[in-house]
Amino acid sequence: MxxxxxxxxxxxxxxxxxxxxxxxxxxxxxxxxxxxxxxxxxxxxxxxxxxxxxxxxxxxxxxxxxxxxxxxxxxxxxxxIQHQLLANHATKPQDITEILSHEQAIMQCQDNLKRIFATTTPKLIPVNDTADAAKRLMQSNNTTSAVIASSLSAKIYNLQIIHPDIQDAQDNxxxxxxxxKKPSNHPFQNNKNYITSLIFAIDNKSGGLAKILNILCDHNIDLLKIESYIPGGVKSHKAEFFISCSGHTQDPNLSIAMPKLHASCLDVKLFGSYLADEKRL
CATH class of the missing domain: 3.40.190.10 (Periplasmic binding protein-like II)
Structure with a gap:
């Protein structure tokens, strides 16, 4: 595979x-x-x-x-997401003058970086990819640079972890x-928790979205995520939404709700039903 x-x-x-x-x-x-x-x-x-x-x-x-x-x-x-501060093995923490990583990783570690480097101020340099930064550091043999990346990057590129788990938030x-390219083959089982994801299009008019949400509510289906699209420009006659909801298309609730969704929407694009991660439970 x-x-x-x-x-x-x-x-x-x-x-x-x-x-x-x-x-x-x-x-x-x-x-x-x-x-x-x-x-x-x-x-x-x-x-x-x-x-x-x-x-x-x-x-x-x-x-x-x-x-x-x-x-x-x-x-x-x-x-x-657990960020590690990595460097080549010859690097001493006090010698670090620059830190490279993806801008999101840098942003997610700012408070801890200020604490770690309280007496020095390494330059923070955004790059395209955390792991690519680690790879380039390994190839350079630089002893004054560090990167923010994963523990797997440390293992792959033989870098030392200068400071572990430097992310500011523990709930990241x-x-x-x-x-x-093929539909999932997850048959519905009563003792499992599933998510169903889809995109639907409706007329861009008052009450259109409320009607869809009421269908889910009427059948005890929890809405886990909703995101809007603007198809065809701001003045489009239709509105599109991506949603993830609890349930499987074969379960007693969603199997009844799905035909009603199709009847109430201009279009429905179904991505399928799949097992929910246990962290949701």
């Missing part, structure tokens, strides 16, 4: 890929567009893509891509989805 993800070996997407599809081969791609293209061209069997972070919010590029591509969701994994999570 070949699994694609965005980033370099050691990226958080790489970690999520290993968990969602163990004992597979993993291929990193420069950006999300390339990862989706590889799936469409069958260069890989599946891809693992982040859709939301508990602090940064939705991943906008991904939401545009799932709307444009015919893909299905197979599983989710909610990864706790990213939701990753395993995506494929």
């Amino acid at each position: 070949k699994i694609g993800y965005q980033g370099t070996d050691g990226a958080y997407s790489h970690i999520a890929s290993q968990i969602l599809s163990p004992n597979s081969s993993y291929i990193g791609f420069y950006d999300f567009f390339d990862a989706f293209a590889a799936l469409n061209q069958q260069t890989v069997d599946k891809i693992v893509i982040p859709i939301e972070n508990s602090y940064a919010g939705r991943v906008a590029d991904v939401h545009r891509l799932i709307a444009k591509n015919n893909i299905y969701f197979e599983a989710e994994y909610i990864l706790k 999570f990213t939701n990753f989805i395993l995506m494929s």
Whole structure:
């Protein structure tokens, strides 16, 4: 099984890929567009893509891509983001003059960095990818630079962990989805918890969205996530929404609600039903 993800070996997407599809081969791609293209061209069997972070919010590029591509969701994994301050083995903490990482990682560690470097002020340099920063540091043999990346990056690129778990918040999570070109084969089981994700389009008029939400409410279906799209420009005659809700399309509640959703919407794009991560429970 070949699994694609965005980033370099050691990226958080790489970690999520290993968990969602163990004992597979993993291929990193420069950006999300390339990862989706590889799936469409069958260069890989599946891809693992982040859709939301508990602090940064939705991943906008991904939401545009799932709307444009015919893909299905197979599983989710909610990864706790734990940032490590890494350096080459000859580096001494007091000699660090610059720290490189993705801008989000830098932002998520600012308070701890100020505490760690209370008497010095290393330059903070944003780069495209946390794991790529770690790879470049290993190749450079630089002893005055450090990077913020994962513990997997430390292992892959033989870097020392100068300071572990330097993220400011302990409740920083990213939701990753395993995506494929074929519908998921998860049969409904009463003792399991499922999520169903879809995009629906409605007339852009008063009460349209309320009608859809009332259908979910009337059938005791919990709304877990809702995000809006603006298709065709600001003055579009229709509104589109991505939602994730509790339940399986074969369960007693959602199986009755789905035909009502189809009847009330201009269009429904179903990504499928899949097992909920245990962290939601």
